[in-house]
Amino acid sequence: MKVLLYQGGRDLVKTSGIGKAMEHQEKALQLVSRSYTKDPGEPFDLVQLNTVFPDSFFMAKKAKRQGKKVVYYAHSTMEDFKHSFTGSTALAPLFKKWLKICYGQGDLVITPTPYSRKLLEGLTLEKPIVSLSNGIDLNFFDSSKGNNERFRQFHNLKAEAKVIVSIGHYIERKGILDFVELARRLPEYEFVWLGYTSLKVVPKEIGKAVRTNLPNLQFPGYVSQEELRDALAAADLFFFPTFEETEGIVLLEAMAMKVPALVRDIPIYQTLKANEEVYKATNLTGFEQMIRKILENKVADLTEKGYDSVQHKSLPTIGRKLSRFYDEIMEPEEQSK
Numbered sequence: 001m002k003v004l005l006y007q008g009g010r011d012l013v014k015t016s017g018i019g020k021a022m023e024h025q026e027k028a029l030q031l032v033s034r035s036y037t038k039d040p041g042e043p044f045d046l047v048q049l050n051t052v053f054p055d056s057f058f059m060a061k062k063a064k065r066q067g068k069k070v071v072y073y074a075h076s077t078m079e080d081f082k083h084s085f086t087g088s089t090a091l092a093p094l095f096k097k098w099l100k101i102c103y104g105q106g107d108l109v110i111t112p113t114p115y116s117r118k119l120l121e122g123l124t125l126e127k128p129i130v131s132l133s134n135g136i137d138l139n140f141f142d143s144s145k146g147n148n149e150r151f152r153q154f155h156n157l158k159a160e161a162k163v164i165v166s167i168g169h170y171i172e173r174k175g176i177l178d179f180v181e182l183a184r185r186l187p188e189y190e191f192v193w194l195g196y197t198s199l200k201v202v203p204k205e206i207g208k209a210v211r212t213n214l215p216n217l218q219f220p221g222y223v224s225q226e227e228l229r230d231a232l233a234a235a236d237l238f239f240f241p242t243f244e245e246t247e248g249i250v251l252l253e254a255m256a257m258k259v260p261a262l263v264r265d266i267p268i269y270q271t272l273k274a275n276e277e278v279y280k281a282t283n284l285t286g287f288e289q290m291i292r293k294i295l296e297n298k299v300a301d302l303t304e305k306g307y308d309s310v311q312h313k314s315l316p317t318i319g320r321k322l323s324r325f326y327d328e329i330m331e332p333e334e335q336s337k
Helices: 017-031 052-063 090-102 116-123 146-154 176-185 205-211 224-236 247-255 268-270 286-297 303-313 315-336
Strands: 001-007 046-049 067-071 108-111 129-131 163-165 191-195 215-222 237-240 261-264 280-282
Touching: 001 017, 017 247, 046 052, 046 268, 046 315, 052 067, 052 090, 067 163, 067 280, 067 315, 090 215, 108 116, 116 129, 116 268, 146 224, 163 224, 176 191, 176 205, 176 286, 191 224, 224 247, 237 286, 247 261, 247 303, 261 286, 280 286
Parallel strands: 001 046, 046 067, 067 108, 108 129, 163 191, 163 237, 191 215, 237 261, 261 280
Antiparallel strands: none
16 A cells, blocks of 8 residues: 655645644654655555645545545644734634535544644544644654754854743744743843744734844744754753644654743643643743743753653654554455455
8 A cells, every 4th residue: 555645735834833744744654664655646545635725625636536545634723723824813714614625535634632633523524533643753853962052153142041942933823922022021031933934924013023122032033953953952941832733843842852841821732741741831920930930940850751751752653653544544445355
């Protein structure tokens, strides 16, 4: 059996979590020696889709006409579409209807977490929905491989500086406004936000925040995976103030790098134990207080337990589980031959 990992729209999502997930899927299948192709012109038995762009929808329709099986990896929900780009909240109900049309093409729908699975069950797809992490490349995101000094030198950060890193697009949902406000409130610490979105497609408030001129605040933009690893090696704290996620691969990467992690206390992260695996807070005041405690060593070090919690999401593990899902949906056909 051969799997087609459909690449349509990849250039549009390559700097996002969906792009990272697509990379992980390919590597996971390589690690378990699963036969796959990225060329729709080659023979295949099952197609796996990751985006909800029209080309993916039409690929699913074509595959169904040819009697192929369709697996839809559902990374998007109406909830995480809101508060993203200009007009996204108003368009969210229409987006929800489009998601139902797209995901409804799947013989199996996979989504990264039990939380996102619960949201998708609200679409009444009448198709099986399972949760499976996007995974983490533990071989790459290894705390011994990042270069703390290189990142600090490149960004003019002193060796003794306390550095707070966050990663994401310039969108309200990611908590960027809180990040900037905390940089204002905590001038004794360095704040670095990695990631990029054209300011032409975000609300004026977000553009204003990104242009904020503070001596302890940097927006270096999009960086390579090696630079991202260096940033996490240099970080004294990974701060993830997002309001909504389907998983948040960057959080897994930070935990794999054994960086203390502070997240917003939202439903998706209920499975992470507060003050055992990660630190949590709900608002600006709580974040401010917790940041001070973490960086001044007034709370316990959670990094080892945090690392333990992501080990079961390694790419070989994800590859084996993906393979089982493929075999299960192909099984009726195999038995009928």
